[in-house]
Amino acid sequence: MAELTDIPSDFIRAELDEFVEREDERAELIDFYAAVAPHLLEISASIISGRNHDADRLTLEALAGGTPALEVMDGGLIAGMALVGIKFRENFIFVPEVLACARAMKAGMVHIDPILSASGIEPLARVIMGTVKGDLHDIGKNLCIMLLRGAGFEVIDLGVDISADDFIGAVEEHSASLVGMSALLTTTMPNMGHTIEAFIDADLRDDVKIMVGGAPVTPEFAEEMGADAYGDNAVECVEVAKRLAGVGR
Amino acid sequence: MTSRGRVMAALAGSAVDRTPVCNPTSVATVELMDLVDANFPDANRDGEKMARLAATSYTELGFDSVMPVFTIIQESSALGCEIQWEAKDNWPTVRMARPIWQTAEDVRMPSDFLLHPDITCVLDAIRRLRREFGDEVAIIGKTMGPWTLGYHVFGVEPFLLMSIDDPGHTKLCLERMKEITIAFGQAQIDAGADALTVPDHATGDLVSGEYYREFLRDLHTELVDEIPIPLILHICGRTVDRMDYIAETGLAAFHYDSKNDPAESMAIVTDRIALIGNINNPQTLFARGPEDVAGEVIRNLEAGVPLVGPECAIPLQTAIENLKEIPLAVQRWHADQARKGPVRADDQ
Numbered sequence: 001m002a003e004l005t006d007i008p009s010d011f012i013r014a015e016l017d018e019f020v021e022r023e024d025e026r027a028e029l030i031d032f033y034a035a036v037a038p039h040l041l042e043i044s045a046s047i048i049s050g051r052n053h054d055a056d057r058l059t060l061e062a063l064a065g066g067t068p069a070l071e072v073m074d075g076g077l078i079a080g081m082a083l084v085g086i087k088f089r090e091n092f093i094f095v096p097e098v099l100a101c102a103r104a105m106k107a108g109m110v111h112i113d114p115i116l117s118a119s120g121i122e123p124l125a126r127v128i129m130g131t132v133k134g135d136l137h138d139i140g141k142n143l144c145i146m147l148l149r150g151a152g153f154e155v156i157d158l159g160v161d162i163s164a165d166d167f168i169g170a171v172e173e174h175s176a177s178l179v180g181m182s183a184l185l186t187t188t189m190p191n192m193g194h195t196i197e198a199f200i201d202a203d204l205r206d207d208v209k210i211m212v213g214g215a216p217v218t219p220e221f222a223e224e225m226g227a228d229a230y231g232d233n234a235v236e237c238v239e240v241a242k243r244l245a246g247v248g249r
Numbered sequence: 250m251t252s253r254g255r256v257m258a259a260l261a262g263s264a265v266d267r268t269p270v271c272n273p274t275s276v277a278t279v280e281l282m283d284l285v286d287a288n289f290p291d292a293n294r295d296g297e298k299m300a301r302l303a304a305t306s307y308t309e310l311g312f313d314s315v316m317p318v319f320t321i322i323q324e325s326s327a328l329g330c331e332i333q334w335e336a337k338d339n340w341p342t343v344r345m346a347r348p349i350w351q352t353a354e355d356v357r358m359p360s361d362f363l364l365h366p367d368i369t370c371v372l373d374a375i376r377r378l379r380r381e382f383g384d385e386v387a388i389i390g391k392t393m394g395p396w397t398l399g400y401h402v403f404g405v406e407p408f409l410l411m412s413i414d415d416p417g418h419t420k421l422c423l424e425r426m427k428e429i430t431i432a433f434g435q436a437q438i439d440a441g442a443d444a445l446t447v448p449d450h451a452t453g454d455l456v457s458g459e460y461y462r463e464f465l466r467d468l469h470t471e472l473v474d475e476i477p478i479p480l481i482l483h484i485c486g487r488t489v490d491r492m493d494y495i496a497e498t499g500l501a502a503f504h505y506d507s508k509n510d511p512a513e514s515m516a517i518v519t520d521r522i523a524l525i526g527n528i529n530n531p532q533t534l535f536a537r538g539p540e541d542v543a544g545e546v547i548r549n550l551e552a553g554v555p556l557v558g559p560e561c562a563i564p565l566q567t568a569i570e571n572l573k574e575i576p577l578a579v580q581r582w583h584a585d586q587a588r589k590g591p592v593r594a595d596d597q
Binding site: 050091094095096097099100103134135136137138139142159160161185186187188215216218221 | 333335338339340342343344345346405406409410412413414453454455456457460485486530531532535536564565566
């Protein structure tokens with residue numbers, strides 16, 4: 001088991017010390033970061049600080065220096081977002097800060113994505129995300145998408161006001177194994193149930209796992225509608241997606 | 250005491266004969282629309298239907314206030330945002346993915362802003378309600394705060410990113426948008442509003458309590474200085490971490506969400522601001538029955554919350570029975586208290 005002092009980055013050590021309180025999580029992260037090269041931890045630090053120009057530059061430098069794209073993504077970008085997710089879950093940071101971190105992540109991923117696609121490396125899983133019909137709110141869904149991408153999922157964002165047919169069409173087109181639906185209004189959350197019914201009618205329900213969330217949605221309502229899982233927030237969404245996809249941390 | 254007198258006294262922190270019941274956001278439901286033949290979306294755009302639907306809060310439900318502005322998008326429509334007006338059974342929403350402004354230079358109130366049909370219908374509704382009810386019931390108007398206007402006109406994500414990239418520029422935008430809040434508020438006062446709700450969604454679900462202090466506390470104080478009737482701030486979600494700042498503004502009331510414990514909230518704000526709320530919408534009013542509604546009413550009354558009502562605009566499919574239970578539970582509780590008599594110091 002590694003020690004905090006084994007992590008070759010002052011910044012990451014300080015972040016872990018200040019913001020990660022759960023003992024099991026802390027031990028797991030110390031083990032993880034201690035095994036990451038210093039130049040990749042610099043990328044992580046740029047993500048955690050929301051410095052998108054640095055994330056862009058450092059990612060390019062790491063790739064130019066010969067570090068494989070997958071290693072840059074896992075050890076630099078995703079490693080950074082892991083800490084961002086924890087800080088957000090514990091209310092150390094809020095949505096504006098997460099948006100800045102996600103923008104930095106995106107600045108790095110722009111260079112990684114084409115390399116991974118060309119080499120045929122598969123994501124953890126492919127997820128279709130959208131806000132249901134009649135609902136134009138998307139900040140919650142977008143946060144989920146940022147953290148899902150930050151955790152290594154491929155996400156197809158359908159946007160807002162999405163009909164059951166559009167969800168079904170996207171699953172078929174992208175061969176996705178997960179669907180995430182969001183609703184902010186009590187008037188639109190029943191459309192989650194209608195969409196699940198449409199998957200049953202299209203004989204596709206067994207091919208996908210469906211997760212739901214949004215301010216008025218409760219675990220009971222999710223179960224009643226026939227969803228496979230409910231997430232209370234964006235961090236939980238990632239945990240739920242990993243569980244449904246059968247993948248680890 | 251009339252309903253109006255009761256609400257205005259509670260907003261002023263004065264004595265009342267019983268706790269007033271009000272919802273300063275919206276109590277429109279599909280059942281109420283059917284009852285008076287005033288349906289969404291027309292009731293959001295036609296002053297006569299708007300007034301007819303708003304009146305049901307007093308005439309059918311027994312609340313002490315009426316609130317004719319059911320949406321949070323009237324100003325945004327007048328400013329030029331694209332609106333999805335929806336149908337009878339859904340709320341209209343701004344298409345925030347298509348923002349109309351990018352910088353403070355863009356922030357401009359059109360010269361004919363107060364003449365826009367989605368503004369004049371509100372003013373017409375308030376005038377009608379005042380003519381119909383006189384001093385009987387409190388007429389509460391609504392003018393959006395600059396933070397929420399920011400979501401609508403800049404888009405939620407660009408606006409929040411702006412706040413972190415350039416706080417000074419964000420404050421300039423807020424300062425300029427404040428003029429829109431004041432103009433619409435003043436027009437509603439001229440039309441006859443007794444008090445104004447100012448929804449300004451700096452919620453704990455999006456931003457920190459320190460954000461409220463940095464961007465909004467002083468600005469809300471300025472609104473109090475510039476708008477000469479009681480102002481009711483509405484923020485959804487978790488707000489306990491900013492209630493102390495909110496209580497410093499001089500606002501008359503804060504309409505708070507069920508995610509905040511009534512007793513804990515009262516302990517923070519004390520008598521510096523009147524709390525209004527906080528009966529849960531999706532789980533209680535929408536999905537449960539009168540007994541659970543009464544339970545939440547009593548929780549607020551026992552905590553000393555001075556005005557009781559739903560936490561936010563109620564779900565459109567909420568049963569009337571559940572809404573009627575709120576004033577009934579308030580009356581029963583006060584009757585019980587009267588029967589018990591005053592509590593003596595040596596009983597405590």
